[in-house]
Amino acid sequence: MKITARLSFEEASENTHVFGVYQAADDKSAPLCTHEEFEDILERLAKEDVFKGKKGSVYFVRALDDASPNLLFAGLGKAEEVTGETLRVAGANIAKRLEAEKVKAAGLDLDSFCSKSLKVLGLVDVGHALAQGAQFSDYNFDLYKSEKTKRSLGEISFYVSDRKVMAVLEAGLDRADAENDAVRLARDLSNEPASHLYPEELGRRATKLAKEYGVTCKVLDFKELKKEKMGALVGVGQGSTNLPCLIVMEYKPKKPRKIVALVGKAVTFDSGGISIKPGAGMEEMKHDMSGGADVLAAFLLAAKLKCENHLVCIIPAAENMPDGNAIVPSAVLVARSGKTIEVQNTDAEGRLILADALDYAQDFKPDVIVDVATLTGAVVMALSGVAAGIMGNDDGVMDKFKAAARKTEERFVELPIFQEYIDDIKSKIADIKNIGGEKGAGSQKGGAFLKEFIRKGNKWIHVDIAGTAWASAKIAYQPAHGASGHTVRTLTQFAMDF
Structure with missing residues (x-):
């Protein structure tokens, strides 16, 4: 039309x-x-x-x-x-x-x-x-x-x-x-069935889109992930015949004001791994790559709009499957940062792949990092499907993100990361564990986990879109079913304004 x-x-x-x-x-x-x-x-x-x-x-x-x-x-x-x-x-x-x-x-x-x-x-x-x-x-x-x-x-x-x-x-x-x-791009990617969109294919599509938009793109394959010592991303993806990869895209104007890194979780299908999910509704887990779809779409849109900032887009892509080579609860992974992670639940895999991606993103020395992920079911319980949860480590950056959201009128609610949540993800056998021990605040504990991989002095925001990534016709301009594309416009606005 x-x-x-x-x-x-x-x-x-x-x-x-x-x-x-x-x-x-x-x-x-x-x-x-x-x-x-x-x-x-x-x-x-x-x-x-x-x-x-x-x-x-x-x-x-x-x-x-x-x-x-x-x-x-x-x-x-x-x-x-x-x-x-x-x-x-x-x-x-x-x-x-x-x-x-x-x-x-x-x-x-x-x-x-x-x-x-x-x-x-x-x-x-x-x-x-x-x-x-x-x-x-x-x-x-x-x-x-x-x-x-x-x-x-x-x-x-x-x-x-x-x-x-x-x-x-x-x-x-x-x-x-x-x-x-x-x-539309974000919706299309998220709606693709896992039979047709798996990590390697997502990498191919990102490469093709990069050529169309005049930005750079490289895809780190399984061997390169091992070389980069991305033990968390490798661990999640090793249980699938469709091996994981890391998509790295850049847009750089002649005189950039700032460096903005966008990181998006792309689990192209999440069975839960060995901690397997119930069968009912599992088909919706093709949408577990919506964070990656959103950051890719926002990155390309900002580039098209001639953003004055240097943009870095990083998408860790994996399938979480339960075969003989899959990680198991009790496994210990060594992340790229050197931190050791005790895996207590293989269905808390998004934070694992983001841990390595966030560490890699910081090598670009960004002024701010925003990660987007369908991270927790807990955020759905807290906010239903009407808003995404946001957490971060800098009030000034958070204010700028909220200002961008006011312009787009997409809904976000800030959630706290209290010290108690950080203490709850400490492991007895490793540096950190991938789920909390006590009940409640699951979304914030996911944020607390990611915060552990942000280097001192770096500014970061985490956006949990698990409740808003796919629609239920609550908003007239969203589809009655399937991916919504929520967060794309706010991410773009933030990248343009920062």
Whole structure:
């Protein structure tokens, strides 16, 4: 689906027109629209309690003849309460309803979506958010279906009345398009079945993408991992016939401000290893590489947007399988940093592969490191699927990450790493163990484990996306099932702003 900027809604030729409608201050009055010719119909719809302009609502009016356009009214709620997220949801609902009505092309009056009561959103911000929602919602993973999904909706034109505004709007729509490509990439990679996407194949795809985006990429194979003394990554992956690898990508502008390292867990399938998972729902463990998918997508998007920072993207990739060569509970691994790790549960493998990747990332002397992983089920229990957990070791960096999240309006909740959590992962036979002994705070103890591999003085953030990595249609622009792409936009924003 294309979204384009055009001038003068009065000249719109599409057979379906889309308008923004605000809810009245009191629930009894008719909803508000900039087009006075719709006052009667909106008042009637409100009296019949059919459509009042409430947030997330849409109402479609089919034309009685070919000379008149179909109408789609998109409810935005009360103007003073509208945010970018309100508009993303509206954009998704508009696109879905147009598709349901088999509309091929629609003209959207962007001015009708703007109100003087909007707090900080200008017309271009409104257009950008609407485009994001519409495009993010237009997703279906049907790669392996014999019959592909056929879409009716081909284009939505955003009309504005000011030629100067249109030029800026075009740039905003271009960014939304690039963001959609990145989110789609992250979703596609995570949705791939493990039969087709395994560590070596992920390395091949990263190499191909690096060429397309003009960045560098190298893939360390199993022999090179051993040479690098990555005992934790090797240990997790040695139980599979699909051996592990480490993907290393770089983007470097001529005069970089800072060095930002993005590290993403990519367990392309997690059976749990010898500590095997229950069979029910195990097919979803193809999504255990979502952290790697997110950092890859965010890295490429930031490079495309000409980020002024030197970016390093590191993805440890492995399969966690239970064969005769797999590690067992009680095994002791020696990480690249030299720390010894007692493995008490082979299903706590993500932190093991990240330990070596984080150590390797620090060789680039980054100003900040952000790792992203579907690390713990505990974060799902704590935050459900509505937010990701974040932890770190520097308040200033954490504030910058939260500032990036405020811009994207993706949800994150900071969780503490108390000394008690660090003490709980101390091992009696090694330097550290990969799970805590006491119940509770599983997500924070995972963060505490990773913190042990951050060298003194280095700034670091850990993002646990286990609750948000794959969707359940809780947000209108996310798929009803499969990968969500949550965190890609915030990672990109953080990398751009740092």
